[in-house]
Amino acid sequence: MKQTYTPKKAILLVRISDDKAEEARGVGRQEVDGRKKAAELGWTIAEVITENDTSAFKRRRVLLPDGSTALRTVRPGFRDALDKLASGLRDGLIADDLDRVARDPRDLEDLIDVVEQRNVPAIATTGSMKLDDDAGVTMARIMCSIANKSSRDTRRRVARTHLQLAEEGKPGGGGFRGYGYSRSGMEVIPEEAEAIRFMAERILDPVEPWALNRIAADLERRGVPTATGAKWSGRSVRSIVTKPSVAGLRAHKGEVVGEAVWSPILDRDVWEQVCAALAERAGTNDVSLKRWLTGALRCGLSGDMLAGWQGNHGPRYWCATPQGGCGRIAIQADRAEREVSAQVLDLLTKPRVLERLTALTTTSVTQDVRRELAEDEAQLKQLAGMWARKELTFAEYREARAIIETRVKESRALVHASAPRALRTLLAGDVRKGWEGLTPAGKRDVVLTLLPNGYTVGPHDRSKGNTFDPGRLKPRAA
Template identity: 40%
Template sequence: MSSDRFGIEAGVDRQEEDAEDTRARLRWGPFAKIYKENDTSAFKKRKVVRADGTIDWVVIRPKFRELLSDLAAGVIDGVILYNPDRLVRQPGDLEDLIDIVEYVKRPVIGAAGGRINLINDSDRHMARMMCVMALKSSEDTARRVARMHLATAQDGKIQGRIAYGWIRKGHDKRKTLPAEAAVVTALFDDFLSGESAYSLARKLNDSKVMPPAAAQWSATMVRKILRNPCYAGMVSYGGRHRVDATLAWDG
């Protein structure tokens, strides 16, 4: 699944059920391994600096790479995937899998989406076309989301997760939460008076103040609050902060 902020894993569980049905239909033995890659994008690339200093932009997918390694090494002798667009969104990743399939001659079968089998050359070509279509869909979505975020910033509206100090759920969402707002105000006052982020975190923990999403406060959490532009009434877009309304052509 590309996104599962709360770790419910409902989507991957449903995919596993369909994969189990396909396994039973094929009369294969029980699964040797299940590669759950939850809350992981198969589309978004990240900057990686290699040991020699070179820079690559790659999709980081540990479980997918583990699957490729196991298939190449003979740890597993076949793969059942839910759907090609759940397996890969980048043509390079698909070609890495196809290279291994052509070498080991083991089946890689889809449970949905036409039930392709990458051991067949015609299905491999179909999978390539489906991968390109899935990539196009992801790029279209990314473009629309980026445009929406720009429009929201130009309107002077805060976007993203609701910060500590405001109500995060229900009908009163985004209204000030007085108890948390008082904590934020005290953090800024104490920091400006010379206290460190570490001492502020320790003070909050000693006072039994609950943090937004952790067991206890840390210096890193305090610094994030102190650096968040929304507490200064500013809107951030692309790492830059704006105080006044802006027009589309100012950049």
């Protein structure tokens, strides 16, 4: 199929997969080279179709015309080019390289169909795409398959690299800068960290918790900038303050996998309270902290704390080597949590245990501490207002805040040690129903109240195969 004419209204297709900086330099270079090649051939470029920051490999589930769904590349620019070539509105296609046009064999076949049916030329400036005869079509199919394999290999290696970085607690890199931290993800930005602490304080305000939209409006009013320059919204506040990274935790695919190498902005217990409070407002369980036995399980060999981890074999608790553990003890997370839940409910249905816990939740000492905690938290709120009104210098505000925050932290620790709010809620109604309704953070608080020293996880007896052995979980003595 040899072409017998020179295109007078050709399409120049330029594409680059990744342009997060939105500088369009890659497609700009392709356009320069494409116009140069068109001039050499005598082609007239009537239209440039740009696919900037668009993958020719990644597929998404889309709705097809017949109502079914399937995985397809999403490339409106490429589809627009095919439509115009098929309709005769355009009479040729030029691109930088075959892999700029197609990395998915289905896309290439659609282009081949149009070229053969309409007898329009399609070439690449590098000479990698010639669809004017059977040999060229066959070679294009081979090269597209190779490019597709290359993309799959890259995806696999990148996924493995991200998992390794997560296991080591290191930043993943790429994407937009996370609010509160520098682009490297390692250095805390003081002004933004202060804004995050403000968000947490307002959400946890014991007297009048603020709505997320109110927090956003206050940040807008005070001229506090976002990381991207966009306006604050309730959604952006929630996104920032519930990210595990602000508590010094590393997440991978939605799971907290361990401690991060960067410094936290919020104490972990404060972050968990924020997540729980927002989950309760939404009427859903806390999905930010899924591995609620973190902090309650210790390695039976090294004595180190086990951490919730997402590995190749699914979620587990592991004596993580990136955190200095021995790496030899791990236990299935879901099965361990079900077993501990069963043991907790068994304890909470025993009359003697209930009597002791009820007395613990009503102790006068605990009530006094709670009252002092509420007073200190109210004072923090008042202090923030004085600083906002410029009645205090920043140095005075920081010094006073540090003193009060120390008292708050001590009070919260004492209240937690005596009887957490989750336990008081649990004892006030149906224990089994109440347990299912607790947030993950609340469940952990109850476990540590009943068993302050948590559990020791022993080695797996390989003679029992891969079955879960509840006997590996043993309550630790005081």
